[in-house]
Amino acid sequence: MIEMDEMKGRGKRGLLRVVFGRTMFFLLFIALQLAFFFWIYVWLDNKYQAWGYGSFALISAILTIHILNEKQNASFKMAWLIPVLLFPVFGTLFYVFVQLQMETKIFAKRIAEVQKRTDHFLEQDTAVYERLSRRSRRNANLSLYMKKSGGYPTWDRTNFKYFPLGDEFYTDVLQELQKARRYIFVEYFIISKGILWDSILKILEQKAKEGVEVRILYDGMNSFSNLPHDYPKELEAKGIRCRIFNPIRPAISTSQNNRDHRKILVIDGHTAYTGGVNLADEYINRKVRFGHWKDNAIRLKGEAVRNFTVMFLQMWDVCSKKPDSDFDYSPYLDTGDYFHSPELDMDGFSIPFSDSPIDGEPVGHQLYLDIIYQAKKYVYIMTPYLVLDDDMITALTYAAKRGVDTVIIMPHIPDKKSAFMLAHSYYTELIEAGVKIYEYLPGFVHSKTFVSDGEKAVVGSVNMDFRSQYLNFECGVYIYENPVVEQIKKDFDETLPKCVRMTEESVEALPALHKFCGKAMRLIAPLM
Structure with missing residues (x-):
């Protein structure tokens, strides 16, 4: 009976946490906003009936011309044209709502400012470009595009190791993290507590105690699906700096549609990882969700790591509420004599790159x-x-x-x-x-x-x-x-x-x- 009462008590407390918790308030605010927009839609729809088909047909036609002349992918144009033409009131209201999002414009301006301040850290080595040009004119043209449109230069002298499964990535990354002496940067779309993340976090915590600078950046979706809302404070208590990209807020905004899907881990400016693997147990087959999980990752050692170091620091800057000392990237890009290592004398070229939905260049x-x-x-x-x-x-x-x-x-x-x-x-x-x-x-x-x-x-x-x-x-x-x-x-x-x-x-x-x-x-x- 005592155990039954305890179970009932825990059940009631759990129900109270759901009813009065953050998620419920979040959903309530979203519901209220949706109700408000629905009221506007009904009001406009009534006006539509009162003003006649001609008025809204004219608005729809003008908006159609505007969409057709926009600089964007044809598939996106079609996705907008269908609701605008078939449902003039709803389509027009939805389009105007999306286009008037000031939050997205402010965010885009902040990104542009950070990139402008830091472009000089990503200058193209002309000797590398000339060697690539002699090897392949077509790839040299691609290199020009990636630098001009993406901002990231081409490198040689980089050693790669490929991991066909997340399981193999897991073993290797634990070994490399142990070698960190100056800093560790971690940026992932998904971080979830479990065997993988707990193992990494244990090393990060120990490294922080040794004086290694540790920074973690993760997408705001984690706060609802994987991690506690106050997880950054928990990490800060361990000596680990943490920021959240685009935290989920109880407000309907198109900026919430742009997520940080990147996977980046940088160690001391000379070693980096990227790929498909996130930091959760299903990615290393320690948790079965959809059968065997086939994923991959790749490790870089050498000069190309510079691109990943800069792109992490740029995003870290973007996610700050106000400018801080991160503006000076130079100390993080100084790798001493490491790049003179014979193991980097490998053939070929590489371009680590980042892609932003804000700049209009896919x-x-x-x-x-x-x-x-x-x-x-x-x-x-x-x-x-x-x-x-x-x-x-x-x-x-x-x-x-x-x-x-x-x-x-x-x-x-x-x-x-x-x-x-x-x-x-x-x-x-x-x-x-x-x-x-x-x-x-x-x-x-x-x-x-x-x-x-x-x-x-x-x-x-x-x-x-x-x-x-x-x-x-x-x-x-x-x-x-x-x-x-x-x-x-x-x-x-x-x-x-x-x-x-x-x-x-x-x-x-x-x-x-x-x-x-x-x-x-x-x-x-x-x-x-």
């Missing part, structure tokens, strides 16, 4: 297109999501039609059913053109990897969908003629036998509702 998207269009023999892709715009569909189908072995590996067990239905809606068109699509039978693929012609590859956080390529902050590394490219190709070759090839018949055999929902969602795919 760097990751353009990089993927460049690889596909330049491919001569093959282009192999791993991605958890497949939500494509017309440019990407054209590039993939054109590659296949001109004889390039174009292969995509997708999950067979999805993490999001809606994204899976949407992905399947593209299969038939791609397969008809000759693109080969496989699904990973053991479970979920979370790798975001391109490899082509045995000479170039990309490993990073950029998915093959609108959210990654247009809405999130992302990162990755482009690699050209480095020996690690062959390791990435080997991972693809070893993964393929574990997959089932999709055909027109297998797509046709999918449930009718599944196919219909996928096709219907393409209407709003850019806004999902």
